[in-house]
Amino acid sequence: MIDLSQVTVAFGGRVVLSDVTLSLQPGDFFFLTGPSGAGKTTLLRLCAGAMAPAKGEVRLFGRPLSEMTSDARASARRRMGIVYQDTQFLDHLPLEENVLLPFTVRGRLDAELRAQADDLMTWVGLAGHRAALPPTLSGGERQRAALARALLTAPELVLADEPTGNLDWEMSLKLLTLLIELNRLGTPVLMATHDLALIRAAKPLVNARVLRLKDGQLTQAGAAL
Amino acid sequence: MTILDFLRGDPGAGRVVPPAGSTGRLVGLGTAAMAFLAVFAIALAAMLFRLGDSWRTDLADTATVRITSLGEARDADTETALEVLRTTPGIASARVIPDLEQQALLEPWFGKDLPLDSLPLPRLIEVATEGGGFDARALDLRLAGEVPAARLDDHDRWRAPLARAQGRMTGVTLAALALIAATLAAVTALAARAALSANAQVIDVLRLVGARDTWIARAFVRRITLRAFLGAAGGSLLAAAILATFPAAGTAGLPALRPGGLAWALLVPVPLFAALVAWITTRRSALRMLKGRP
Numbered sequence: 042m043i044d045l046s047q048v049t050v051a052f053g054g055r056v057v058l059s060d061v062t063l064s065l066q067p068g069d070f071f072f073l074t075g076p077s078g079a080g081k082t083t084l085l086r087l088c089a090g091a092m093a094p095a096k097g098e099v100r101l102f103g104r105p106l107s108e109m110t111s112d113a114r115a116s117a118r119r120r121m122g123i124v125y126q127d128t129q130f131l132d133h134l135p136l137e138e139n140v141l142l143p144f145t146v147r148g149r150l151d152a153e154l155r156a157q158a159d160d161l162m163t164w165v166g167l168a169g170h171r172a173a174l175p176p177t178l179s180g181g182e183r184q185r186a187a188l189a190r191a192l193l194t195a196p197e198l199v200l201a202d203e204p205t206g207n208l209d210w211e212m213s214l215k216l217l218t219l220l221i222e223l224n225r226l227g228t229p230v231l232m233a234t235h236d237l238a239l240i241r242a243a244k245p246l247v248n249a250r251v252l253r254l255k256d257g258q259l260t261q262a263g264a265a266l
Numbered sequence: 267m268t269i270l271d272f273l274r275g276d277p278g279a280g281r282v283v284p285p286a287g288s289t290g291r292l293v294g295l296g297t298a299a300m301a302f303l304a305v306f307a308i309a310l311a312a313m314l315f316r317l318g319d320s321w322r323t324d325l326a327d328t329a330t331v332r333i334t335s336l337g338e339a340r341d342a343d344t345e346t347a348l349e350v351l352r353t354t355p356g357i358a359s360a361r362v363i364p365d366l367e368q369q370a371l372l373e374p375w376f377g378k379d380l381p382l383d384s385l386p387l388p389r390l391i392e393v394a395t396e397g398g399g400f401d402a403r404a405l406d407l408r409l410a411g412e413v414p415a416a417r418l419d420d421h422d423r424w425r426a427p428l429a430r431a432q433g434r435m436t437g438v439t440l441a442a443l444a445l446i447a448a449t450l451a452a453v454t455a456l457a458a459r460a461a462l463s464a465n466a467q468v469i470d471v472l473r474l475v476g477a478r479d480t481w482i483a484r485a486f487v488r489r490i491t492l493r494a495f496l497g498a499a500g501g502s503l504l505a506a507a508i509l510a511t512f513p514a515a516g517t518a519g520l521p522a523l524r525p526g527g528l529a530w531a532l533l534v535p536v537p538l539f540a541a542l543v544a545w546i547t548t549r550r551s552a553l554r555m556l557k558g559r560p
Binding site for chain 1: 281282284285468471472473474475476477478479480481556557
């Protein structure tokens with residue numbers, strides 16, 4: 042579904058990713074770890090087609106990113122559930138509108154989707170915040186809303202950047218369980234996290250692998266959990 | 267996408283773009299100013315057209331015969347010339363311009379106390395044509411044979427330079443309108459770029475959830491285009507209101523600047539044209555800018 046082949050990314054002469062190769066296929070569950078600034082977010086943005094590598098090739102759903110038009114990249118993103126750490130919301134719109142954004146841009150919002158969004162927001166504990174503007178919410182609430190939005194589209198794969206970074210343990214486990222449920226249905230998940238306790242908690246639940254990014258190199262800590 | 271679809275808009279796209287703020291005000295004010303100028307340029311063009319038209323009509327329908335002989339011969343030559351003119355097909359009437367009227371014609375150049383008697387001025391016969399007019403060459407030859415002191419002036423030599431002058435004035439007015447349209451295009455293109463730059467985060471979020479660039483551009487373009495239309499409508503109405511206070515009749519030989527009757531309809535397309543220019547330039551700028559973003 043997503044293939045990175047010998048990808049190199051540099052910012053201002055500083056190499057962030059060097060010769061990274063990764064393949065995300067149906068059923069895969071990857072935890073992506075590494076120190077801050079190691080390039081986890083960059084790797085996720087590459088997978089989302091939000092940036093191009095300096096060297097190497099990125100393929101989204103079998104198509105080379107370099108040959109994709111902006112429309113094709115947008116179509117690919119519609120098949121993904123993406124959760125970033127920041128810049129995820131339109132601050133002037135209520136939270137419910139933000140959660141429904143993937144369908145707003147598709148031009149198809151109906152009562153059924155609104156009901157689904159409602160259920161998801163209730164499930165992530167945001168039932169009372171539908172009309173709230175994003176800047177008035179805590180970091181944890183925003184992350185839960187971002188995850189609800191990513192899952193509302195029934196994505197073919199999930200890319201999540203520290204989705205539990207601001208959540209309490211109970212909510213973190215709840216979200217992890219949901220991602221594992223999705224994965225059991227065949228949805229690949231690539232989740233960047235520095236929470237080793239969460240990775241350990243996933244061990245009995247999913248056949249996940251841990252990737253480690255350090256000094257621009259991606260190593261498969263390999264071993265399935 | 268039809269014009270109706272554009273006017274109705276996509277409610278979703280309308281909501282995702284934050285309120286326009288200073289960019290929207292810039293577009294509104296800019297297009298209002300440009301439309302204001304455009305209305306006056308159009309009114310001026312219409313006035314020049316009417317002026318040129320009246321010049322051409324007046325000159326085309328009349329001719330002048332000058333009798334250059336003096337003394338008693340002049341009266342005889344005048345009578346003979348009048349007889350020739352009366353019997354020429356295409357001439358409706360011919361009349362001798364009285365001395366007082368001739369004096370009034372010369373007054374602007376020589377003052378009131380012009381002693382016509384002491385000056386060797388030619389006698390003038392004003393000729394009015396009918397139908398397709400007369401055969402100037404045949405009349406000229408006939409006058410030369412029967413009244414050698416008579417000279418026919420069919421005003422042809424005046425019409426050509428007047429037509430050229432009118433053409434130039436029309437060209438200048440059209441150039442002014444083109445300049446106004448170009449300025450409008452620049453203002454809206456700048457506004458589009460400013461709006462997109464100020465909303466970089468909005469664009470990132472929309473792309474994150476799978477919005478196509480054309481959809482993102484449409485959200486910004488519609489808002490700026492409507493602003494341009496409203497601004498231009500305001501500017502046009504203000505200019506029209508000012509024009510309406512101008513006298514309906516012209517002065518000093520010039521037609522009125524105030525449009526009359528159906529000429530007011532010429533002003534209606536101004537806001538529509540401004541909106542069209544805004545739509546084209548904003549769309550191009552927005553798509554180009556989005557293409558340049560990763």
